[in-house]
Amino acid sequence: MNIVVCVKQVPEVTDAELEINREGTEILKEDLEFDINEWDNYAVEEAVLIKEAHGGKVTVVTLGDEDCEDVLRTALAMGADEAIRIDEQGFEFSDAAGIAQGLYHAVRDVPFDLLLTGAQGSDDGWAQVGLTLAELLGISYASLVVGVEIGEGTITVHRELESNTQEKVEMPLPAALTIQTGINNPRYVSIMGIQKVRRIEIKETGSKELGLSEAEIGSQGSSVASQKLSLPPVGEGAEILTGSLDEICEKTAQIIRDKGGVM
Amino acid sequence: MDEILVLAEHRQGELRDITFEMLFAANTLGKENGLATAGLLLGHETSGLAGKLKGACDRVLVIEDPELAHYNADQYLMALETAVKDRKPLLTLIGHTAMGMDLAPAMAARLCLPLVTDCVELSLEEGRLGVLRQIYGGKINAQLVMKPSDHYLISLRTGAFDAEVEQGKSGDVETIPAPAWTNLRGRQFAGADILVSIGRGIGKPENIPLAQKFADAIGATLSCSRPVADEEWLPKSRQVGTSGKTVRPKVYIALGISGAYQHQAGMKNADTIIAVNKDPMAPIFAIAHYGIVEDLLQVLPVLTEHLATK
Numbered sequence A: 001m002n003i004v005v006c007v008k009q010v011p012e013v014t015d016a017e018l019e020i021n022r023e024g025t026e027i028l029k030e031d032l033e034f035d036i037n038e039w040d041n042y043a044v045e046e047a048v049l050i051k052e053a054h055g056g057k058v059t060v061v062t063l064g065d066e067d068c069e070d071v072l073r074t075a076l077a078m079g080a081d082e083a084i085r086i087d088e089q090g091f092e093f094s095d096a097a098g099i100a101q102g103l104y105h106a107v108r109d110v111p112f113d114l115l116l117t118g119a120q121g122s123d124d125g126w127a128q129v130g131l132t133l134a135e136l137l138g139i140s141y142a143s144l145v146v147g148v149e150i151g152e153g154t155i156t157v158h159r160e161l162e163s164n165t166q167e168k169v170e171m172p173l174p175a176a177l178t179i180q181t182g183i184n185n186p187r188y189v190s191i192m193g194i195q196k197v198r199r200i201e202i203k204e205t206g207s208k209e210l211g212l213s214e215a216e217i218g219s220q221g222s223s224v225a226s227q228k229l230s231l232p233p234v235g236e237g238a239e240i241l242t243g244s245l246d247e248i249c250e251k252t253a254q255i256i257r258d259k260g261g262v263m
Numbered sequence B: 001m002d003e004i005l006v007l008a009e010h011r012q013g014e015l016r017d018i019t020f021e022m023l024f025a026a027n028t029l030g031k032e033n034g035l036a037t038a039g040l041l042l043g044h045e046t047s048g049l050a051g052k053l054k055g056a057c058d059r060v061l062v063i064e065d066p067e068l069a070h071y072n073a074d075q076y077l078m079a080l081e082t083a084v085k086d087r088k089p090l091l092t093l094i095g096h097t098a099m100g101m102d103l104a105p106a107m108a109a110r111l112c113l114p115l116v117t118d119c120v121e122l123s124l125e126e127g128r129l130g131v132l133r134q135i136y137g138g139k140i141n142a143q144l145v146m147k148p149s150d151h152y153l154i155s156l157r158t159g160a161f162d163a164e165v166e167q168g169k170s171g172d173v174e175t176i177p178a179p180a181w182t183n184l185r186g187r188q189f190a191g192a193d194i195l196v197s198i199g200r201g202i203g204k205p206e207n208i209p210l211a212q213k214f215a216d217a218i219g220a221t222l223s224c225s226r227p228v229a230d231e232e233w234l235p236k237s238r239q240v241g242t243s244g245k246t247v248r249p250k251v252y253i254a255l256g257i258s259g260a261y262q263h264q265a266g267m268k269n270a271d272t273i274i275a276v277n278k279d280p281m282a283p284i285f286a287i288a289h290y291g292i293v294e295d296l297l298q299v300l301p302v303l304t305e306h307l308a309t310k
């Protein structure tokens, strides 16, 4: 069972105060920490689990700048065997379809039975790249996967639907899956673990090597003409309680009592 | 007049809220820009659903086929493609739901359409589509203007628009012929842990809800023998046997199935087989673990009640 996993490096934003440049075209990223996209972490873990149970090889692919080697190293430390980085040059301002084109040209020559991506990126949240790839490759697919059973030449997966329901679908291999969080418990990667995979060579490629023209990717290939970023109005709704911690807690206790929160 | 096509989403016989939210968005945009709205229903025996859509859109388009009875990306993509090629809408709206997330990206790639997912606002100015998205976990708003196109595909976030769409439109129902199911990639509904399987003994399609109710009561999936699929009472993908699927559920309940070897080949490895058949000599009893020699139409309501009250 050979598996390709697409992984992406994203800024960690839950605890960060985000800022935008004056033109509203970019998020200022200097002070942000970067990590593997949460969904992709589960996808790598799932690939490694399948490899451990059924044998085969796991190849991880990312499209990004040199710093994105970090996510590849993380994935290698988790148990992936090979890594490919598609350089970002030419792909700046690509939409999800453009990113998918880059990944498609890189993975179509890698023999695989399964292609895994995250269900979505925590940054732009397109939830689009994985299934665009499946369609470009002409293979069957399933999204939002929370369970995988490997058969003989087939795969059965559990898809997560709304209201805590699931559906089970079966399809022939090769297939593409987009992985939902919670499918497994991703293993912890230590600095030692990353040290150990330092020598594994990362294959480098780029839009030119992959034979992509400017018209297919980047801003030319994108269906978006312009994008304007802004910070949504915050604090508009909630009355923010102020004062010392003790004062804040006293106010809060009073509100709870007033609102009938204490029997 | 140009059209906005809205892919109606339904599950277990009910239209889902997102359908009306999308119609709300479509009708608002349509009114401002002189566009008609069409609700697109893909399914099997959808007349009830079509009735509920009629008042909320200018036209209801229906593609009817047993293969569309339940959501399946393979068939839905083909049907959607057929509808889009037939209508050539300016805009197609799909919900950013478990179903829409599964359909929209592949659909866009297949038809080379511009797609923007998970939108919370829509606008059209001088033929240019603008959308608002919330990115970075809702910490950033992104206002996008799309490049000009004859057709856009947009998925809308659930809850972003009002589901209380104004009724009172005409909504004539038009049927689009189902496509020939060629070049499918083989994604199928998989065998569940408990299967309630019906055979010719079910008698007529009107009796299927009895079996469905029973299946629902025990959390089982409905499957069938070949004649039931041939009659198109259930989709072909639900057929068990040599020319259908091989299943290995924990419990297989055969209702009105004789047990021809072609059927047995698909289910004989189930952990427990329970058969209901009027004929004590039916071959199904040779491989079943438990047998009930009764009229299944008598057994089902009583059995369902026993299970429901437990």
Ligand SMILES: Cc1cc2nc3c(=O)[nH]c(=O)nc-3n(C[C@H](O)[C@H](O)[C@H](O)COP(=O)(O)OP(=O)(O)OC[C@H]3O[C@@H](n4cnc5c(N)ncnc54)[C@H](O)[C@@H]3O)c2cc1C
Pocket (backbone or CB within 6 Å): A014, A015, A119, A120, A144, B137
């Ligand atoms: C198809 C799909 C379905 C989904 N369904 C659901 C769903 O049903 N329910 C759901 O919840 N999510 C769902 N998600 C996931 C959702 O997108 C978010 O990832 C998730 O809700 C984030 O959870 P969180 O807010 O707990 O974590 P985070 O986004 O990581 O937020 C943690 C928050 O805690 C704050 N914080 C951290 N430390 C402290 C501290 N010491 N004191 C005070 N505050 C602190 C941080 O500032 C941050 O705001 C779904 C995703 C997809 C793709």
Ligand SMILES: Nc1ncnc2c1ncn2[C@@H]1O[C@H](COP(=O)(O)O)[C@@H](O)[C@H]1O
Pocket (backbone or CB within 6 Å): A006, A007, A008, A037, A039, A040, A061, A062, A063, A064, A096, A099, A103, A116, A117, A118, A119, A120, A121, A122, A124, A125, A126, A127, A128, A129, A130
């Ligand atoms: N630049 C990228 N490099 C590698 N994989 C990516 C990239 N962008 C997106 N993906 C994959 O596609 C998934 C969905 O991303 P998105 O469609 O952007 O929400 C991610 O979880 C990744 O697995």
